[in-house]
Amino acid sequence: MSQGEVLVERSERLAIITLNAPERLNALTTGMGAALDLAFVAAATDPDVRAIMLTGAGRGFCAGASMDRLEKVKAGTERLSETGAGVFSCFVDAPPPFRTRYTIPLAITKPVIAAVNGPCAGAGLMLALACDIRIASTDAKFVASFARMGLVAESSSAFLLGRIAGHGFASDMLLSARRIEADEALARGLVTRLLPPEGFREAAIEQALQIARETSPRATRQIKRQLQHGLAHDLVASLDMAERSVRESLTWPDLSEGISAFREKRSPSFPDP
Structure with a gap:
C-alpha cells in the first residue's frame, strides 16, 4: 500500500x-x-x-x-x-x-x-x-x-x-x-x-x-501489557499482573511449541493468537 x-x-x-x-x-x-x-x-x-x-x-x-x-x-x-x-x-x-x-x-x-x-x-x-x-x-x-x-x-x-x-x-x-x-x-x-x-x-x-x-504473538502481546502496566503501577501491582499472566500463558499451545523447538534445535513456529 x-x-x-x-x-x-x-x-x-x-x-x-x-x-x-x-x-x-x-x-x-x-x-x-x-x-x-x-x-x-x-x-x-x-x-x-x-x-x-x-x-x-x-x-x-x-x-x-x-x-x-x-x-x-x-x-x-x-x-x-x-x-x-x-x-x-x-x-x-x-x-x-x-x-x-x-x-x-x-x-x-x-x-x-x-x-x-x-x-x-x-x-x-x-x-x-x-x-x-x-x-x-x-x-x-x-x-x-x-x-x-x-x-x-x-x-x-x-x-x-x-x-x-x-x-x-x-x-x-x-x-x-x-x-x-x-x-x-x-x-x-x-x-x-x-x-x-x-x-x-x-x-x-x-x-x-x-x-x-521466532516469537509467540500471544507472549509478545502480553509482555507489552506487562511493560506498560509497570509505567503506571507500583512493583506489587506489577508482580500480581505478572503472576496472573504467567498462569494464563501456561494454557497456551505456544509453550508446547517453544519446548519442542528447543529440544529439536529448530526455530519455533507459533500459531496465530
Whole structure:
C-alpha cells in the first residue's frame, strides 16, 4: 500500500512503514500524519502481521513537525496534538492517552520497532520513544528541540524519555535541546542497537523479522501489557499482573511449541493468537 508520503510494505509477516518525504528529512505535515495514522491502523489490525517497523526514507528518520504546520498551530488553525479519536477507535482496550498520533505504538499490541536511519527530532523523537525497540544507524542524531522552539515537551516525551534513559539524562536533553549523537544514545539506553549506515535498512529489517518469525504473538502481546502496566503501577501491582499472566500463558499451545523447538534445535513456529 502506498499513501504517497507514507509507504507500507510487507516482508513475510513484518509490516514496514516508511516516512517518505526525504527532501525535508520526513518532517510531518498534517496530511502525512493522517496517512501515518492509517498505516499504523492497517498494520495493527492485519492478522497476518506480527511486527511493525517504522523508518524514514533518505538520510533522515523524522525531523519533527514541519514549520508550516507549527505556524498553523500557532495561528490556531490546527491542533498541536492530534487525538485520532475516529481513526484509533479500533484500539478499544488501550487507555485513551495511548490513542494519539504520537503514542499509538503504545496502543498497538504487536512489537513496534523504530529503525532510526538519521536525524530524529521533535515529533520524530516522540514517535521513536513510543516504539518498543529503537535500532539506530551510527549516523543517527537525536534532538528534543522543544525548548529551542519555545515549546514544552509534548505528549509523553518527557515521561518516556525519563523512564527509558533516566531522569538526569532526560533533564539534560530536554532543557539544553542539545544534539545527541548515536554513540551517546546507545550508552544512555535511548537506543539498544547501532548498525552501520551502509545496508542499515536491510539489517534493521532482518532484526525485526527475527521478532516476527521466532516469537509467540500471544507472549509478545502480553509482555507489552506487562511493560506498560509497570509505567503506571507500583512493583506489587506489577508482580500480581505478572503472576496472573504467567498462569494464563501456561494454557497456551505456544509453550508446547517453544519446548519442542528447543529440544529439536529448530526455530519455533507459533500459531496465530
